[in-house]
Amino acid sequence: MTFTARHLLGIEPLHPVEITTVLDLAEHYVDLNRSSVKHSDVLAGLTQINMFFEASTRTQASFELAGKRLGADVMNMAMASSSLKKGETLIDTALTLNAMHPDLLVVRHPASGAVNLLAEKVNCAVLNAGDGRHEHPTQALLDALTIRRAKGRLHRLTVAICGDIAHSRVARSNLILLGKMENRVRLIGPPTLMPAGVAEFGCEVFDDMRAGLEGADVVMMLRLQRERMDGGFIPSEREYYHRFGLDAEKLGYAKPDAIVMHPGPMNRGVEIDGTIADDINRSVIQEQVEMGVAVRMAAMDLLARNLRKDR
Ligand code: NCD
Numbered sequence: 001m002t003f004t005a006r007h008l009l010g011i012e013p014l015h016p017v018e019i020t021t022v023l024d025l026a027e028h029y030v031d032l033n034r035s036s037v038k039h040s041d042v043l044a045g046l047t048q049i050n051m052f053f054e055a056s057t058r059t060q061a062s063f064e065l066a067g068k069r070l071g072a073d074v075m076n077m078a079m080a081s082s083s084l085k086k087g088e089t090l091i092d093t094a095l096t097l098n099a100m101h102p103d104l105l106v107v108r109h110p111a112s113g114a115v116n117l118l119a120e121k122v123n124c125a126v127l128n129a130g131d132g133r134h135e136h137p138t139q140a141l142l143d144a145l146t147i148r149r150a151k152g153r154l155h156r157l158t159v160a161i162c163g164d165i166a167h168s169r170v171a172r173s174n175l176i177l178l179g180k181m182e183n184r185v186r187l188i189g190p191p192t193l194m195p196a197g198v199a200e201f202g203c204e205v206f207d208d209m210r211a212g213l214e215g216a217d218v219v220m221m222l223r224l225q226r227e228r229m230d231g232g233f234i235p236s237e238r239e240y241y242h243r244f245g246l247d248a249e250k251l252g253y254a255k256p257d258a259i260v261m262h263p264g265p266m267n268r269g270v271e272i273d274g275t276i277a278d279d280i281n282r283s284v285i286q287e288q289v290e291m292g293v294a295v296r297m298a299a300m301d302l303l304a305r306n307l308r309k310d311r
Contacts, residue, residue, distance in 0.1 A: 001025070003302040006310070007119045007126040010135035011176045019177060023145050023154075026291065026298035033069070033294055042301050043072035046103040051093075052129065053079040053109045058264055058289060059129050059139070063106045066296035072104065090114060091121055098122040103307060104300055107131075112169075125303040127296075133167050133195075133228060139263055140173035142295040144181070146288045147218055150259050155182045160213050160254070162188040163222035163244060163271050166195045167229065170263045171222060175201050188212035189244060192233045193224075209244060213253040220261040221246050221272045237270050247273040251282065259284050 002017045011019075032038060048067040052060050060076065067074040090109070097105065098121065105126045107115045112132030119126040130136040148154040159178050165171045165187050172195075175185045185203045187194065198205055206212030213219060224234065234240045246260065260276055260283045268274040277283055 001302070004306065005303070006306055007128075008137050008299050008303060009116050009119060009126065009128045011137050011140050011173045011180070012135065014137075014177075014180070016180050019141070019144065019180065022141055022295065022298050022302065023148060025301060026141075026145050026294040029069075029294035029297040029301075030291070032297075033290070038069050039071065040069065041071040043067060043070035043104075043304055046072045046304060047101065048072040048074045048104040048106065048300070049097060049100075049102040050074065050076045050106045050129075051079055051097070051108070052077075053107070053114075054130070056108055056129070058292065059108065062289070062292040063127075063129060063138075063296050066293050066300060067104070069293070070297055070300060072300070090118060094118045094121045098124070104303065125300075125307050127299060127303070130169050133169050133172065133225075135173045135176075136169040137173050138292070138296055138299060139170050140177040141299065142288055142291040143170075143174055143220070143261060143263070144177055145291045145295055146261065146284050147259070149287070149291075150284055151217060156184075157217040158184045158186065158215055159218040159220060160186045160188055160216040161220045161222065162209070162212070162246065164193045164224045164233075165189050165198070165222070166193045166233075167225035168222050174220065175203055179203075186212050186216065190234060190240075209246075209250045210253050213250060213258075216254040216258050218261060219246065219251065219254050219258050221266075222263070223265060223267055223271060241270055245269070245271055245273060246276055248276060251276060258282070261285065261288060263288065 001021050003021045050063055064074055102124045105124050106129050108129040109131050112134035115128040115131040128137055161171050178185050187203050188206045191207055262285050
């Protein structure tokens with residue numbers, strides 16, 4: 001097993017071998033989660049604290065379940081976004097928590113870079129559960145596992161990521177991971193929702209679904225991140241759906257066996273047609289949720305091993 005990191009702050013610092021190590025171990029946890037007794041004690045005696053400074057349904061539930069299935073003592077701290085302050089307050093919170101001797105700290109924060117900052121101040125393993133528009137590493141890992149299981153490989157695939165790329169940490173972590181594993185990544189969306197400097201990641205950029213989806217093996221749809229927009233980025237939801245919403249006709253441009261993904265939460269009728277999302281022959285959206293628990297178990301297991309070595 002090759003996984004030397006102390007924290008999981010992003011995909012950027014990971015080596016392809018480390019990515020494969022997480023995915024291989026996660027396969028083992030998929031089996032455990034499908035068995036009748038879903039329990040292991042690899043994190044027994046360890047304390048996991050979940051700190052979500054931003055709303056979350058599936059990611060928080062997934063991390064909580066992952067920790068509990070591995071036998072950790074799990075605590076959820078509800079950090080209301082209204083009481084959220086930056087700078088010293090975040091660091092003070094970190095120091096307070098650190099004094100309680102947690103072993104694993106799972107953090108989501110609306111500011112890009114906040115989780116990295118926090119990791120410098122504590123002596124436990126920190127997992128980034130999404131920071132601003134920067135990274136969401138466990139999402140990219142669960143997406144990678146879902147793709148690998150559906151396609152039988154995680155290299156030389158054409159993956160189209162569509163929608164609000166500019167505000168999406170999911171897109172960013174995914175394009176870094178898919179690039180490291182030697183896939184071809186296409187970004188599709190209106191120019192107003194494309195980040196600056198996207199060319200440096202070696203992706204192809206399209207503002208037309210037909211051209212962008214042609215020959216794609218994987219179609220990954222993203223939500224419009226309205227909470228991160230501070231102006232008119234799109235004309236209207238109706239027009240957006242017409243041009244970029246995934247329906248049967250647009251999906252027809254991709255390969256006949258292309259899979260459809262979405263990290264959730266979904267806005268049916270805005271970026272995706274409900275019948276496509278529910279089509280069990282094409283959509284792997286529920287499988288992504290299942291893989292999420294397994295990948296988080298694997299990530300926390302590996303970080304805990306490194307933690308024990310350090311102590
Ligand atoms: C994503 C997130 O929070 O970045 N959701 C998730 O983790 N399941 C994507 C989103 O909010 O649209």
